[in-house]
Amino acid sequence: MHPFSYSRPTNVENAVQELAGPARAKFIAGGTNLLDLMKVNVEQPNQLIDINRLPLNTIDELDNGGLRLGALVTNADTAYHPLVEQRYPLLSQAILSAASAQLRNMATNGGNLFQRTRCYYFYDTAMPCNKRQSGHSDQSAGVGPAGCGALGGYNRIHAILGTEASDGTVHCIATHPSDMAVALTALDATIHITGPSGDRTLSIGNLHRLPGSEPQFDHTLRPDELVTAIELPPQGFSDHHIYLKLRDRSSYAFALVSVAVGLEMDGDVITDARLALGGVAHKPWRKPEAEQLLIGKTATKDHFQPVAEALLDGAVGYGHNTFKIDLAKRAILRALGLASQKSERAKEQKGE
Amino acid sequence: MQTTLPAPTVESAPAMTRPITLTVNGTPYQLNLAPWTTLLDALREYANLTGTKKGCDHGQCGACTVLVNGKRINACLTLAVMHDDHEITTIEGLATDGALHPVQKAFIDHDAFQCGYCTPGQICSAVGMINEGQVRTVADVRELMSGNLCRCGAYPHIVDAICEVMQLDASK
Numbered sequence: 001m002h003p004f005s006y007s008r009p010t011n012v013e014n015a016v017q018e019l020a021g022p023a024r025a026k027f028i029a030g031g032t033n034l035l036d037l038m039k040v041n042v043e044q045p046n047q048l049i050d051i052n053r054l055p056l057n058t059i060d061e062l063d064n065g066g067l068r069l070g071a072l073v074t075n076a077d078t079a080y081h082p083l084v085e086q087r088y089p090l091l092s093q094a095i096l097s098a099a100s101a102q103l104r105n106m107a108t109n110g111g112n113l114f115q116r117t118r119c120y121y122f123y124d125t126a127m128p129c130n131k132r133q134s135g136h137s138d139q140s141a142g143v144g145p146a147g148c149g150a151l152g153g154y155n156r157i158h159a160i161l162g163t164e165a166s167d168g169t170v171h172c173i174a175t176h177p178s179d180m181a182v183a184l185t186a187l188d189a190t191i192h193i194t195g196p197s198g199d200r201t202l203s204i205g206n207l208h209r210l211p212g213s214e215p216q217f218d219h220t221l222r223p224d225e226l227v228t229a230i231e232l233p234p235q236g237f238s239d240h241h242i243y244l245k246l247r248d249r250s251s252y253a254f255a256l257v258s259v260a261v262g263l264e265m266d267g268d269v270i271t272d273a274r275l276a277l278g279g280v281a282h283k284p285w286r287k288p289e290a291e292q293l294l295i296g297k298t299a300t301k302d303h304f305q306p307v308a309e310a311l312l313d314g315a316v317g318y319g320h321n322t323f324k325i326d327l328a329k330r331a332i333l334r335a336l337g338l339a340s341q342k343s344e345r346a347k348e349q350k351g352e
Numbered sequence: 353m354q355t356t357l358p359a360p361t362v363e364s365a366p367a368m369t370r371p372i373t374l375t376v377n378g379t380p381y382q383l384n385l386a387p388w389t390t391l392l393d394a395l396r397e398y399a400n401l402t403g404t405k406k407g408c409d410h411g412q413c414g415a416c417t418v419l420v421n422g423k424r425i426n427a428c429l430t431l432a433v434m435h436d437d438h439e440i441t442t443i444e445g446l447a448t449d450g451a452l453h454p455v456q457k458a459f460i461d462h463d464a465f466q467c468g469y470c471t472p473g474q475i476c477s478a479v480g481m482i483n484e485g486q487v488r489t490v491a492d493v494r495e496l497m498s499g500n501l502c503r504c505g506a507y508p509h510i511v512d513a514i515c516e517v518m519q520l521d522a523s524k
């Protein structure tokens with residue numbers, strides 16, 4: 001590991017100030033992604049700012065009926081929190097499908113959002129990678145565009161949607177690996193951010209970005225900003241939801257394709273719908289137009305198929321990952337079918 | 353053939369180390385560590401507690417599982433300096449007054465290992481899982497122990513051992 005200095009601020013203001021200082025500094029929360037990448041020299045900060053003592057570790061009910069998840073609450077404490085289990089079981093499912101129990105005890109809600117891609121070429125500093133070698137200030141040495149190891153290489157885990165830059169060129173086909181972010185996208189969460197110039201909020205849909213011609217940027221958080229909380233709106237889809245995760249083994253593996261679905265139903269008729277896909281793009285993939293196709297329809301396969309087609313519209317395979325196009329469509333049909341049935345917990349609560 | 357190993361070259365960067373106290377199994381260890389020392393390396397190389405194993409060093413195998421304030425974590429993906437006021441429990445600290453922890457005893461009774469390399473991590477993980485209180489079924493045991501790989505494939509006996517301690521019917 002590249003040597004670094006270590007600090008442990010106890011208030012948000014100091015943490016943000018330290019980040020804005022001259023050192024090539026990074027926050028460390030759970031450390032489960034950052035230290036992993038530091039061990040392979042993909043991340044080489046000069047300073048680590050340990051944010052674990054900041055007072056951002058509570059889950060609080062909001063007056064509007066929503067819930068505010070502190071950035072430093074662990075993934076495990078979030079997934080097992082009684083209010084999350086009751087009102088946002090989709091989020092609990094997504095978090096519990098990720099990593100292992102040990103990692104979820106360390107991983108934080110803030111850190112989860114900013115975990116980097118699991119692209120094998122990104123991890124291997126001997127391989128060309130436009131994301132890693134862009135000359136971006138907090139990356140290892142190298143000037144871009146360096147090329148993309150995955151495009152002509154083994155790309156089974158890579159993206160099929162949103163890969164092209166505006167001029168039609170492809171610079172990076174990495175996927176965002178977080179399961180939690182996919183559920184948060186279906187739930188339309190809001191991200192609370194603090195920086196030197198004050199506080200701001202961002203919809204989860206605008207937090208991550210497509211690679212375009214600047215794949216070095218995973219997200220739109222500025223380099224001197226801290227995420228303080230994730231806000232869940234009141235609508236939690238607790239009666240009709242599913243997080244369907246398809247992967248090479250049934251536990252402790254990243255998604256090849258995942259689908260987060262939340263539905264509101266009136267009898268057999270769908271009155272509201274949210275869908276987000278994981279494992280297919282540089283950010284969780286959502287298309288409100290596709291969701292609209294479900295409104296007022298009964299929950300049948302005939303009505304699901306056009307939604308799958310709309311969500312996968314424009315998908316491109318790069319060889320080893322081409323199977324994901326069909327897999328994603330089938331996963332959408334299956335997830336919608338499962339979500340349209342009432343969840344077991346909802347039945348228990350209503351005494352059915 | 354060379355029989356004595358050359359003395360290891362120690363990278364001395366005294367300005368970069370800092371004194372920290374790690375409380376492991378109730379005993380305080382005063383150590384001088386560089387900030388980039390992982391908790392796993394601090395335990396094994398500096399506190400000489402080699403019961404905790406290094407498998408992958410990347411959070412992918414669970415061999416390094418220890419309990420921090422009662423919660424199981426991977427010691428390879430956290431820094432020692434982040435834990436200077438935490439209670440750390442390793443496999444060496446599970447037995448009390450010479451009596452094995454029930455999970456340790458069950459692992460022996462059920463022959464829940466072959467080479468034994470993953471075993472300290474498996475046992476600490478099982479103890480952490482029991483503390484978490486989320487297990488209802490045998491399927492839950494398998495899912496919530498998935499962070500511990502066993503290259504010898506001792507999984508069926510590991511599950512049997514844990515089920516005995518948790519009084520679950522392992523055949524279901």
Ligand SMILES: Cc1cc2nc3c(=O)[nH]c(=O)nc-3n(C[C@H](O)[C@H](O)[C@H](O)COP(=O)(O)OP(=O)(O)OC[C@H]3O[C@@H](n4cnc5c(N)ncnc54)[C@H](O)[C@@H]3O)c2cc1C
Pocket residue numbers: 026027028029030031032033034035036071075097098099100103106107108109110111112113114115177178179180225226227228252253254255410411412
């Ligand atoms: C073997 C393995 C398997 C895994 N499997 C899965 C899986 O199946 N699904 C899945 O979703 N994830 C998986 N993960 C990833 C895991 O979920 C992430 O590593 C974890 O969520 C990151 O959180 P952290 O708190 O440890 O972040 P850290 O490693 O501490 O930080 C990650 C990044 O976020 C930044 N950061 C942290 N907190 C903040 C904040 N509040 N504001 C701004 N920036 C911040 C840090 O500076 C750093 O750049 C796996 C990890 C491993 C090692």
Ligand code: SF4
Pocket residue numbers: 117119120121122128129130131132147148149150151158171172173174215
């Ligand atoms: S897909 Fe992206 S992260 Fe992977 S090698 Fe190509 S540029 Fe790098």
Ligand code: FES
Pocket residue numbers: 405406407408409410411412413414415416417426427428429
């Ligand atoms: S050594 Fe820590 S998980 Fe493998």
Ligand code: FES
Pocket residue numbers: 464465466467468469470471501502503504505506
């Ligand atoms: S007993 Fe050998 S790895 Fe598990």
